[in-house]
Amino acid sequence: MAGFGAPGVSTVEAGGLTLGVVAARWHGQLVDHMLDRAVAAGKACGVREVVVARVAGSVELPVVxxxxxxxxxxxxxxxxVVRGETAxxxxxxxxxxxxLTRVALDESTPVGHGVLTVNTIGQARDRAGLPDSAEDKGWDSAVAVLDAALAIRAL
Known part of the structure; x- marks a missing residue:
């Protein structure tokens, strides 16, 4: 975890926007919490609607x-996604x-990459926005992608 260089944006004014959130079921306890935090961020930013979809694992995220x-x-x-002993x-x-990058470019829609890619479950817990976590990637990813959507609208 770098711990430095974060933009420091906690919310944006995203009234009228619709936020989609797709979340994997794998590592459900952590992802469920991240999902709750992403939805809360969308609401704190004033989005009109949050649409949630669930998939089995991370590989299924891009198509949804x-x-x-x-x-x-x-x-x-x-x-x-936690590193194991294989490739x-x-x-x-x-x-x-x-x-996810292809989806964003092909659809001209910002897609936030809130997939934790870590070596250990402890590292994932430290990024999942739990009360004792150092980071809150569910919240941060939602705010960042809404900020990008607002930037596109302003162009």
Whole structure:
């Protein structure tokens, strides 16, 4: 965790926007909390509606993010991928990152990458926005993607 360089934006005025959130069920306790935090961030920013979809794992996030991007102003994808003893971690992380980037560019809709890619569950807990966490990636990802949607609207 870098712990420095964060933009320090806690909310944006996103009234009238629709936020889509797709969340993996894998590592459910952590992702459920991140989902709650992303929804809370959307509401704190004044979004008109938050649309939530759930998928099995992180690999499934991009295709559902694309469907959400076709009907929402901004999308956040949430998940947790923990490094194991095989190359599977690298394939999943690359697939998810490239997929979410492609969705954002193809649909001209900001897609927030709120997928924790970590070495340990402890690192994930430290980023999941729990009461004792150092970071809150559910909240931060939602605010960042709404900020990007507002930037696009201003162009």
């Amino acid at each position: 993010a694309q469907a959400l991007a076709r009907r929402c102003d901004a999308v956040v994808a949430l998940g947790v 599977h971690f690298d394939y999943v992380c690359q697939s998810v990152t490239e997929g």
